[in-house]
Amino acid sequence: MTDQPQGIVHGVIEELEKAPDPPPSGPWIWVQENLLGGDTRLTKFFNGLLTVVFALIAVNILQFLTSYIFNPERRWSAVTFNMKLMMVQAFPQADLFRIWLSIGIFFVLVALSLVAWGLRGQMSLWTLSRGLRNAGVFLMLMTVMHGAFEASKILPIPLFSIDSPADWSGTRLLIFVIGLAMFAGAFMYLRREGIAAKDKSIPFLSLIAVGMGLVTLVIWTIDLPIPDGQFDETLGPIATSTTGPWTILFAVAIAAYFFGRWLIGIVEPARLRRWLVILWLFSYPVIIMVIQRKPILEWGDILAISKDSPLGLFLLFSVIGGAVIWWLALPDSLPVGRGIAVAIGALLILAGWPLEFFFDEMPALVGPIATLAGVALIAGGLMIHDRVEIARIIGSVLAIVALLVWFVPMPFLVRGLFITFAFVAVAAPSFGGTAQTRNNMVAVWVAIVFLVVATFVLGEAETALEFQSTTFLGGFNLSILLAISGVALSFPLGVVLALARTSSMPIFRLLATAYIEIVRSVPLITWLFFGSVMISLFLPGGISFDEIVRVVAAVSIFNAAYVAENIRGGLQSINKGQYEAGSAMGLSTVQSTALIIMPQAIRAVLPALVGSVIVSFKDTSLVAIIGLADVLLIAKSFVPGQTNPHNFLGTQPQMLFFIAIFYWMFTFTFSRMALRYEKSLGLGER
Amino acid sequence: MVTPLEPRTDSGEQAKPPFWRNVTVLKWGAQIGFLVFFVWLFYILISEAASNLKQTGIPFSWDFLGDPLGVKLGEGFNTDPESGLEALAVGMVNMVRITISGIVAATILGTIIGIARLSSNWIVSKVANAYIEFFRNIPLLVQIYFWQALVFGLGELTADDTGSGMYFATSKGVAIPWLNPRAGRWQYIALLLLGGWVARRVYKWRIKILEEKGMETHAMAWGLGTFATFMFGGWLIHPIMGVLGYLWSALAWISGNVPVFFFQVALAAVAAWLAYRFIKNFLDERRTPAGLAKLTDDDYFRLIVAGLLGLAGVAFFLLGPGNSVVSQMLGRSKTFAMNWGLEPIFEFLATKFDFSTGVPMEWSRPEVVVPTRFAQYSAEVGKAFTPAFVAVWIGVTLYTAAFIGEIVRAGIMAVHRGQNEAANALGLKRGQMLRLVVLPQAFRIVLPPLGSQYLNLAKNTSLGIAVAYADIVQVGQTIYNQGGQALAVFIIWMGFYSGVSLLLSGVVNYYNRKMQLVER
């Protein structure tokens, strides 16, 4: 027994060995594996058959597409001639720079964000050259098959009928040569580098820059079909009124990128990001309401010092409201709290009753409720011995009062300000405390007042644009507006619904579930009808909104249910321990929801939310049914109806074809980006 | 060891906190406060709407349900309905028709595409991928418009086409050969239902023998065989089901002559009994040997809601849907007999079951006829689909199939990882593996998202309105364009679609639960 070894020391192997060589590859092996694979002779044969059948189908569809697109019977000049109509509809020509400015702002923000968030994405040369190689093959195939439009029916399958009437014109030859060059270059590169190309990569940014450069080059040189007289079309260059702005925009984007690079050297990245988030949030409302709408602002009226001018209201609410909020966020000052509670209570009692005498249209309950709230406040103020509790009660009472305000006749702006005030007042005790947070709170409040007032002023103002339509929004511009505002406005409601649905309180849960399930079970189009026909019914007399606003409201009602379900998924994915840790540390439910749970939940469901943005973008096409002139309605009905100066009757199928490709490009790109983002999240924190 | 409790601030027994600091009170106070506010808001909105409607001169009413529509519908079982109610029924049937056929077609196509997407054959998988990426990234409405334009772009149907053929595809729509129902169909369908029930019993009986004796009993073959016997034998003997005619007559008589009060009491009793059963079961589940477990707020809430729902049911039935709500909806006065629309249904059925010996169905080719000046498809033989139906059906099918393809692919992929290796280790062939191991498991993963796609499809058929397909949305729009009762129509839409989605998700949940049980 004793001569048995007690242990064996193996030591550590320090040298790293190279991985064995990859298995042999080559076109023939690839074909055998991917097209004719199988365990037995029968499956091989079957697989080969499948290959042939599917190849025939694929080639035929391609053939059909190319011959459809390049058929001289198509009148693509209908697209080029109506491009402006489809993008912005009746937007006046003289003010078109406003559109370009909007796109420019978007480009600049994108470029700055790329810097601030550091898009370090790299594309390996392997992927790139494979893509180029395949694209080259595709181009060559297209040009070869272009000739086959005689055989453009899908069903009878004639393969490669090269004896076509189409000539090998210069353009066609050029495209073929470009395809060949792409294929050959990429193929040779891959051949030379082999698998090593996977390790080499270039940054996305330079790819994007090169892409933009190429696009600029193309738009300056390409000839597109343009209408010529009533029925003919010729080829011509793109107008400089289009190419010029695009070129400038590209230049601006690149300049903005380098500006960002310089900026990040002198500003802290976190700070830059925070500012960018704010800019992104503000950019869209500003673009729509100020830049594109060109409002006529009566500065005299706005800046008048009176109790109902916008400036007066702004000052009134930001000062008095700010003072109340500042106080609500104070940590400890019981006597002052009591004083304010009693004062507000007395005010409510005094104001509650006379209201009924002054306003006939007011619902009967408003006066008594206001009085009761006042009594409750006074009693609470005298009885309670804790400032935070008094603050909470005041916040809740203010919320009730604000809701009553909805039914008291008063200027719409004041109503809106009261209601916003209630929300901030309720939140103030939970998020106040230190001097810093208190000041932040007041700053946020002043910013909100400014926003509400500004929105109202801009919404009220007449537009100075001259156009022949009911609204300055139309075409693709309208589609984007619907998609963005539908999602943005539904987001807060969705968050509240998701919280209510996962709440431990049964009545909230019941109501939220009912809302979500009912809204989701009814199709969007009926909600659009609801928006365009029925919403006005439920509003107090005298209040009415533009049809677009109503449709946006309906879309938001609908989207909120989906957003809520997404966020609920995120909430459920969060470990119960996170809630427990929050409450064990003494955070209130509101605090731990806002500071701990929500940030994690939203991060977890961001990909799903992006998915619902894509769905929402596709869904905007539905407004064509209720007669809003979005890009689909214009392409489907307006353009094929034109007879003067150019006759585009009968172009409906090809316009639909174009619109399909148009939507496809956007949704496909967007969903690919979302997928990439999701993948980059996948390996992250959890 | 035990030290007495020494509250530092209070003296005496456990201190009751004041209500504004009592967590329970606050919780319920907030909820009830919100509920009151919500109800009040609802009331305000409704009364606002009522007064607004009064001002426009079109007060809210359900009269349109009884009034004639005055417009012909595009298609359906009755294109010239007598009343708004019937028009809506036509719209509902049209919607259901396109939904069910779309679901079947999209499932088949989607499954094929999902499997093709995973094929080891490069070109097959690429074509499937291209299909998915193409169809799901283009708005459905654009696709439906496109198919409509395509159908309208087909050749004209002219008098030269008169006669029958295998199929027709023209701007008037598509016509194909079809199994058309004939006089004996009602008896035959009844017989098939009976056959299905018997086959199921036979199947269970054979399974029982299998379990008891441990021998192969070919249960599936027995079941299918039984059904096939009914199917083929029934073709000859279906007239015997005419006896059901007596049953329908009897039911029609009962629903027409038994006082409505009897039904009301019966239904109210059922409602009360259901509520009682729920509460009793609920409490029984929480009863332990040591007595009733403590109930949480949530439990109390459920009990209260169950009790209230039961009471509401009793009140609803006793106050009488028969002689108040529906009568008023139809504009009829109070009647003694039950008036829930059952009598005419039973009477209708009674007329259909009459021992007639006509064949149940007939296979026929489509035919073009020229009744007046214009050529059209014959309604008697073959089956003709309107351009609107074709556009919507192809649209929703191809669109949904792309999503189903992705779901099927994801389902198979989810199973693939471990199970694939296990199956390989067992030496199963690829086909066997797919059939025996992967697909059954994938089905379980796939079912919930598949269900939501079905729901989406059902909702997407509402886009038919864009091409004037006479589904419930289009019919509803026609009605409110004529009478201005937009609100009432919207309520009907909401009720109908909520019903459809409840039904669909109910079916999916049922299968889902069944699948989950199989697993354990």
Place this chain on the structure above:
Amino acid sequence: MSDNGHPMIVVEGVKKWFGDFQALRGVTTTVGQRDVVVVIGPSGSGKSTLIRCINRLEVHQEGRIAVDGIELTNDLRNIDAIRREVGMVFQSFNLFPHLTVLENITLAPIWVRKQTRTESEENGMQLLERVGIPEQADKYPGQLSGGQQQRVAIARSLAMSPKVMLFDEPTSALDPEMIKEVLDVMKELALSGMTMIVVTHEMGFAREVADRVLFMDYGTIVEEGTPEHFFTNPQHDRTKLFLSQIL
């Protein structure tokens, strides 16, 4: 030994049900100031439930619990006060993954204690030094090892300057080589005079640090006494069986 000053925690006849399962069947005990009490027992014996009731993460249904003279009732103010005074360390750390280590620690002082950011950050850095990982302040929890995460969790609880610390199996989710670093921090804490209730299976810790050991089973305290009593001369059969199984 246990009666140095007035009792910090008083638990009297506490009962708790989950649905129809009774998790606590009348638990009565007292924890004095500066006491370190270790609770042991088989899983499902109610020991975690007990300390979660003391922090009101679970609501007890019968009986009374008081911490530092404040009774746990439905009273919002009392619940807030007790949560401020009682720190808790969880088995699964429950750090907030979207915040850095320092932000994790300063979150509650800022929002609950209403400290300024600079003040709480200084305090947080001191605590991180106390648990031995000041250099990790700007990392995210996901980048730390299990032992480091648990030490951050302890620092996070200490940042609220609690009077009592509850530990719910703090080392059960850790790899063996990381247990010691956490136990060392806990020992240091116990020596500094913190009142602690520790649910654990680390018998070495119990023997070395505990003033008193409670053995729980079937939702009751079966036996309690000094560590010496427990590890040399247990009385009850259940206790003997349990100790023989785990030692």
